[in-house]
């Protein structure tokens with residue numbers, strides 16, 4: 001599998017997803033075998049939006065593979081305050097590293113970033129629709145619990161319209177057979193009473209059965225995938241409380257659930273998922289967060305050790321897009337830089 005960038009979960013076929021899962025399995029089974037897989041490489045993490053798990057698990061994954069990490073997670077520490085563009089910043093990141101892991105609030109920005117780079121770009125969350133590595137983790141966690149994703153009955157809960165994790169998961173689930181989709185949708189006043197937006201329906205590519213509350217949905221699903229009821233989307237506190245109430249997952253509610261039910265949440269959680277669920281066997285969300293490391297190790301290894309140039313998917317091989325004179329010059333500068341770096345490092 002020759003892969004250049006991971007921008008969207010639909011850059012990956014089902015068999016590529018499954019290959020990454022087997023690699024994550026190997027990493028979990030024989031972690032010692034992978035400690036030098038990326039020795040001598042540098043991973044750059046550029047987070048233009050806040051993050052806890054995603055950035056730290058990427059960085060942990062890089063270190064565990066023997067790579068070193070450059071990280072920008074506070075844009076005030078860059079020259080963007082002076083008016084330097086994001087794309088100039090990402091171009092530099094590409095010069096200084098062997099892969100860029102980036103998060104940004106604007107939809108579509110990853111396509112622009114990738115054109116500034118000759119190293120792989122991994123999307124760590126973009127806009128309101130794409131979060132491919134979260135989806136890999138979510139699918140992997142569900143597969144670990146249920147053995148298969150085919151035929152799974154998934155219940156989505158929370159501010160689905162405003163969640164890139166949900167939209168990306170829906171696209172990912174599209175690779176699997178006979179998946180049933182159910183949902184409890186917490187819309188803010190701007191969207192209350194309107195049907196699920198077209199981008200969500202398009203991501204799902206199968207019907208989504210709407211329910212009025214988690215309680216009403218429980219008998220229909222194997223997996224509860226909960227996301228935040230995003231307080232920041234609401235100005236009407238009473239509506240927020242009402243939406244929260246129909247979405248809240250708590251221990252007493254789960255007493256009525258089938259024993260195999262799994263509760264997942266991409267985290268961070270707020271009041272939609274009670275801490276009294278933590279000690280129950282249905283809690284799969286901490287495991288899900290922990291799987292972030294082996295999954296992201298599998299992704300970094302896969303994207304950073306392939307032969308460059310033979311790009312596929314959303315590839316941007318230099319040859320493919322045609323290198324302009326200025327780029328050719330900067331490539332030569334990079335070669336000099338990386339040679340110098342090598343002699344400094346070894």
Ligand code: NCD
Nearest residue numbers: 054125164165228266267268
């Ligand atoms: C989410 C994100 O940033 O998209 N979290 C994550 O990556 N684990 C969801 C959120 O912020 O609510």
